[in-house]
Amino acid sequence: MFGQLFLKECRETARSLIYWILVGIMLFFFATQLGETEIAREPEKGQESYGMHQSEDPDVIMRNTLGTLADEYYRESYTTYPIGFAKTVKPDKKEQKRIGEILEEATGLDQGEIKKTMEEYYGSVTGLVAEMPMEPVDGLTYKRFKELMKEVDELLGGGSHYGEQYLAANGIEPMTYEDAIKEYHLLVEKDGLSGGYARLFSDYMVIILGILPVFLATTREMRDRRAKMQELIYTRRAKSGTIVVSRYLSMIVMTLLPLFLLSFLPLAECIKVAASDGIRIDHLAYAKYILGWLLPTVMIVTAVGMFLTDLTDTAAAVLVQGVWWFVSVFTGVQGIDGGAYGWNLIPRHNTELNYKGFHDGFVQLVSNRVLYVSFAIIIVALTVGIYSQKRRGRLNVRGKILADRKSKS
C-alpha cells in the first residue's frame, strides 16, 4: 500500500500549482545566483586579480576593521545588523567622541590626522569606493583591539562590524598568486573540482530551501479539509503512519528532484573543464551535497510544515518557519564564507574555495545536519500521532476554536 500511495502522492504534488511555483523560484534563484558561475582554471602569474579570501591573520583583521571604523567615524554614520537587516546608526556627540578616542588609541593618530587621511582617501578614489585599510598603532595587542572594538559595538547598540562575531569576517583580503594556487590545488585535489562547486550550489539553494518546502507541506495538509475529503480519508483502512509518511516522503523527493536536475548544468561544466585540464573529477559530488547538505533542511522544514498544519488546521507553520528562516538567513551571514556552520538551519559556504574552512568545520556541519534529520524524524513521528488522534475525533483544535467563537458571538 505504501509504495502505491507514495507514487500517487508524488503525482498529486506534481500536479499542484504551489509545487510549480516552488520549482519556478528554484530555477530563478539558480539562474540569477549561479547561472554565470565560471569554473576556475589554474591561476597564472601576472593576473590582474586572484580573487579574495578570508584571512585569519589578526594584523589583517585589525587593519581592515580600523579602516572601516575610520571611514564610518569620518562620515558619522555606522551600519549595524541588529536583527539581520542593515540599520544606519548616528551616535550622539558623546558616543561619537568616545569612538574617536578609541580610534585614536587603536591607530595612534589624532583626530586631525584621521580626518586628513580620510579626506585624502576620498579625494584620491574615483568610481566605487574600495575598502581602506588603516594600520594599528605599534604595540596594540589583538586582545586590547578586541576590547576596544567591543566597546564600539556596545556604543552602536550591537550588530556592528566591530562585534566579536563579526571581526573574523573583516579579514577579507586579496589573494596573492601563492594563495590562489594553493586554493586551486585544494579545490582540484581534495574537492575533485566539482566538490567546491557543489558546496557553492548548496550554499545558495539552502537559502530558499529553508522556507519553500513549508508552503508545499502546509497546502498539502490543508488540502484534505479544503476539498472536504478529510472524513473520506480518515475512515479508510490505511494506517496514519502510512498516510503521513507517504505524503512526507513524496514532498521530500519532489523537492529534491529539480535540485538534482539543476545540478547537472554546473556538473556538466565541471566535467568539460576537467576533461580539458586533465583533472580527475568527483562525478557524484552534487548528489552527495544535495543529500548531505540540502536534504536535512528540506526534511526539517517539510516536517515543521506538516506538524503545525495538522496540529492547528491553519497556515501557522508558514509564519513560524518564516521567522525561523529570517533569523537563520541573517545569522548565517556571519559565517558566509564557510567553516563556521554552527547549528544554523541554513549553513553557508559562499565560495567554491576555502576547503580548509570546510574541512575544519566538517564535524560541526555533520553534527548540524544529523541534528536536523533527527528532529525531522521526531516531528514526523509526532505528526503521525496527531493525525491518528484527529482521525478518532480528538485534538480538533480548529473545531474548538470555531466552537469558542460561536459561543462568544
Next chain:
Amino acid sequence: MSAEIRIKGLNQYYGKKQALKNVNLTIETGMFGLLGRNGAGKTTFMKVLATLLPKSEGSVAICGKNVEDAAKIRKIVGYLPQEFSMYGNMTVYEAMDYLGVLSGLSKSQRKQRIPKLLCKVNLQEDQKKKVKTLSGGMKRRLGIAQAILHNPKVLIVDEPTAGLDPEERVRFRNLLCEIAEERIVILSTHIVGDIEATCEEIAVLDEGCVIYQGTVAELIKMAEGKVYSAEISKKELDLLKKRYVVTSMLTLGNNVMVRFIADRKPFDSAKLCEAGVEDAYMYLMHGKRGED
C-alpha cells in the same frame, strides 16, 4: 461473525452538552433508517460508528468488533458523510483509485472493482470527468461508490439526499436499496420520504434519545385513528394550528384542505384518514401536544 450492530448505553458528550443519551439499538442486515430533526444527534451517532468520534460511555460492537478497535472497524465499514467532496483536480476514476489505495486494495482489485462500481452508480460515462465538474447528484453517487469500494459489511450514509432534485433522490434511494441486499446500511435523514421509500426498520432520535425503534408499519400503526383531514376557511387555519399538529395543507381558493393529528374526531366535517409515515412521525414528535 454476527452481521449486526449492537449499541448499549451509548452516551456522547461535547463538553457539558450531552449529544446522545443512553442509546440502545440492535441493527441487522438491510436498510436501517435513522430519523430525527436537525441537531437530534444523528450525525454524532453516525460518526461514533464510523470511528470519527470516540464514544464517551457505553458499548458499540459492529459485526462483533468493538468500535474502539478502529483499524478493524475501518476494514468493514464504509462511510458517506453529510458534507464531502474529493480533490477537484482528480478525475472520477483517479479519485476512486486514490481512495482504493487507502482502503488497501491491490492494483488488480481496483482495476476490477472501480469500473463495476462506477457502472452501478451510473457514472461509467463520466469516469474521465474532473470531480469539480460533477453535479451534486453525481457527487453523491460517486460518494456511494467510494463508500462501498472495499466491499464493507456496513455502510453508513449521513443525510445523503439533502440538496438533490426529486429525480436524483429517487435514483439514490433505489441505489441504496440495492446495496442493502447484502449488508447493513444505516441511512440517517430528516426527510421522512427517504425512510418511507427505503427502510423497514427505523429508529427516531430526538434530543439525543431514541424515542422509537421498530418497523415503519408499527410506527404508522401508532398513528392510526389519529389522522384527520378537513376543508376549512383560511380564517380558521390559525386556530386549528394552535390546537392540532398540522401535517400538510393545500390551498383551495378561500379554503384550505388540511391534514392534522387529533386523538378523537375534533369536529363534524373532519374525516378520518389513513396514516402515512410522515403523519406517524409528526404524531411521535408532537404526541403530547396532540393530546392536549
